[in-house]
Each structure stands twice: as C-alpha cells, then as structure tokens.
Amino acid sequence: MTLKYILPVLFFALFATSCSTDDNEDNNTGTVNEVAGLLKVTELNNSTHTIELFNTSGMFYTGYNNISIRIKDNATDNYVENATATWMPVMQMPTMQHSCPKSAITKAVGKETVYNGFIIYQMTNTDGSGWSLTVDYTIDGMDYTATDTITVMQSAMQNVTSFMGSDNSRYVVALVEPNNPIIGINNLKTGVFKMENMMSFPTIENYTLTLDPRMPGMGNHSSPNNTDLTYNVADTMYHGNLSLTMTGYWVLNFKMLNEANETLKGEDVTENNIQSSLYLELEF
Template sequence: MKLKYILPILFIALFTTACSSDDDNNNNTQINEVEGLTKIQDIVNSNHTIELFNKTGIFYTGYNHVTFRIKNTDDDTYYQNANISWMPMMQMPTMQHSCPRSTIEKVAGKQTIYEGTVVYQMTGMDGSGWSLTFNYTIDGVDYSVTDTITVSQNSNQNVTSVMASDETRYIIALIEPENPIIGINDLTVGLYKMESMMSFPKIEDYTITLDPRMPGMGNHSSPNNTDLSYNISDNLYHGDLSLTMTGYWVLNLKLLNDANTIIKGEDVTEENPKSSLYLELEF
C-alpha cells in the first residue's frame, strides 16, 4: 500500500485510541462522594435541590450526623463553594422551638460535600411538627429553602431533656457507642443548655457521673466504668462504659456543674433503682 494511504489510516487509528483513553480516564475519575450513605430526602426550591444523607436514610430522635450537597437543578451539577446554615423547627399548637445543632462545614477532601449534626428531642411523624430551613449563599447570591421533615422515635431513650436544680433545661444526647460490645466501650455524649427556644449552646467543664445497670438482671452494675468529662478537642463528654453482657442497659447519670455541685440525678440504691437522669441502650 502506498505511503499516502497508510499515513491517514494510522492518524485516524491513533486519534480514535486517544479519544477512547480520555473517555475511560474521565469515567474512572468520577467519584461518588456519598458512597455508603442513604438519602433522607431532597429539599427543593426553584433554583436548587439540597440533598440530605446519613447512614440509615432516616432522622431519629437523638443525635443525627447529616451529610449535604447542593445541586443546580438546571444542569444537575453540584456546588463546591457555598456558605450554608440551617434551622430545624418544631411547630407545636401554642409555641415553636428549635433544637441543638452544629454549624455546617465543608468536609475536608471532598469537593461537594458538607456536614453537620442535629439533636432532635422529640418525634415528628408524617411531616407534622418538624421543618428544616436552609439559608445559603452561592456566588454572592442569597437563597433560602424550607420543607417539612419526619423524625422517627429511636427504640431506646438516647436523648433526654431535663430541668435541673439551677432552673436551667439541659439536653443530653448519646453519641457513642453506636455499636456496643461486651467489654469497655468509649462512651460519648453531647451536653447542651436551652438558652432560649432557638439557642442550645454546648456546655463546657461539667462532669457527668455514670452508673450502668441491667434492670432485667437484678439491676446489677459493671466494673471499670469512668465518669464523663469534657473534651476540648470536640466539645463533647467522654468516659468508659463497661458492658459485661448483651441485653438492655440503663445508663444512670448525675450532672455536676463546674463547681462540682450535683444539679440533676441521684445515686442508684435498692430504694431508688434508677436515676431521674438516664439514657438507654440495648445490644
């Protein structure tokens, strides 16, 4: 075959191979940034869709870790640089209130993913009661979107709201262990103060004593527990929880303020089998 015919054929072949390689590389670099998560719901306005994810796809009473991303509804792309805040709201017959929540932050190492935590004190089934509002800014333009949400009841009391002797309402939420084991577990809780109907700041430098019991087994306790103390690195309270067997446990607590005065909770005795301040877990 003459050279003038061979050269065009080689050029076409090389061009086709290069295009195919580029396509393959583009496909390989598409990363699913919400892999392993389940969508809770979409909250939509005329410009954008805010997608909400967590591990279960359900909001439960107690501590919820939530992952977000914002989609442009015109071209289905996701925004990499947005400033976003949120306001959960419970509408009751005669009043409304919010709940403890973190700020929303961009996840390090992710292009389009944001995250935050929220503590729901009560249920809101079938879209009644709870709503969620997002206010956000993209490229200097402000947007807002609101929708109702469903909050299901956790099977155990993993959050409690109590009035203490200092006339302040506190909220304590169980965070870890998420998957308890027989042995020593890292126990982590969040402690919040109801400053107003809309403000629930975290509380520093208190102490929470721990006495786990098994009501179905003679209300016995367990060895090697440690009380919970404040950790400045994550603004949460940490201690050691010893679980000697599977089953239903009541985590009896006492709340001590920064002056080491008990402001809520009591010792467990034969006459008083459970503190008025407690959380539950079962495994």
C-alpha cells in the same frame, strides 16, 4: 464462528464491562460519588438548587443525627463546592415553636461537594410530623434559602433526654457513641446542651456526667472500670469509658454536675433507688 472471531468478541465484552459506571461513581457526572454508603433522607428545593440530606439510615430519628449535605445546581446538575450554609430545625407545637441542639455546617474532610453537621431532635410527634428544616446558604456572594417539612421518627431507645435542672435551666443530653457497642470498654460520647432560648441550644462546657450503667433485667447489676464523662474541647462533646459485660438492655444512669460540683440532675443508684432520673438507654 471460528475461534479467531470468538476471542475478539469476548475481549470487547470484557473491556466494555470493565469501563462501565462504577458503584462509587455518580451516574450523572461519572465522577466519584462522595456520598457512597449513605442513604438519602430527604431533599429541600427552591427554583435554583436542590439540597440533598443523607445519613446512614435514610431516616431522621429522635436523638443525635449525623447529616451529610450536597447542594445541586438545578440548571447544570453539578454539585456546589464553595457554599457556606447554616440550618434551623423547628418543631411546631400547638401554642409555640422551638428548635433543638445543632452544629455548624462545615465542609466534610476530604470531600469536594459534601458538607457535614449534626442535629439532635429531642422529641417528635407519634407519626413523625411536626418538624421543618430551613437551610440558608451563600454561593459566590449570592444568598439562597430552602425550607420544607421533614419526618422525624421516634427512636426505640431513649437516646436523648430534655429536663429542667435544679438551677431552673433546661438542658438536653444526647447519646452520640457507641454506635455499635461491644462487650468490653466502649468510648461513651454524649452531647450536653443548655437552652438559651427557644431557638438556641449552645454546648455546655466543663460540667461532669457521673456514670453508673445497670442491667435492670439482670438484678440491676453494674460493671467495672467505668469512668465519668468530661468535656473534650476538640469535639465539644463529653467522653468517658462505658464497660459492658454482656449483651442485653442497659440503662446508663447519670448525675450532671456543674463546674462548682453541684448536682443539677440525677441521683445515685441504690437498693432503694434503682434508677436515676437522668438516664439514657442502649441495647445490643
């Protein structure tokens, strides 16, 4: 084949390659994939829609789960842009059932078809069973629901704890950040929730979590420049500074104080008391 025929063929091949579906495009629609970088955890289905649930790991774990949601119209394969939705996770126990802390579902910032929220699973069965999830949603004035069992695996670290406070109320405290700890000062973020009833766990405002991080494998030493966690109205979470001086296994010891500065749970770490009864763990 002469050069004058080869060049057009090569040009056509390059042009065709450049026009192929991009990794950031949805294969069904050719539009930008708004869940690029996320992994699908599961789907909830009914005869009209498919509810797709995504996060960064592709699994639900005990503790804080940030979840992205899309609602697909089964008839058209298009994703819904104008839905309002709520959800209800339920854990089925042998003699009872209960829910867990969860956020509202809101439209993800800068997204057309993605909705976002979080669920904090405070426990699970050893095989990941026991939980179901129901999503109720409205589109153009029509109400729908989808529900199914889900799998929730046990996290390797204690990143959530449920306990009875000295005020005879049950609380849930969960680690939200840091996701990728560093040596130095980390933004420590936790959620603090109170069990109003078996299905309602509202955020508690204006408490304090005193912080004392320790390394049990290194003489239980602490670190400098930590600050206690206080309530942030902007995101309804508790924020403080966590100083990590080296990599390894850390125990984050807390005391939870109410608005009257009364200790509801936890103790100071001393030579005779090496760990608070209220703690979370991280390792990096």
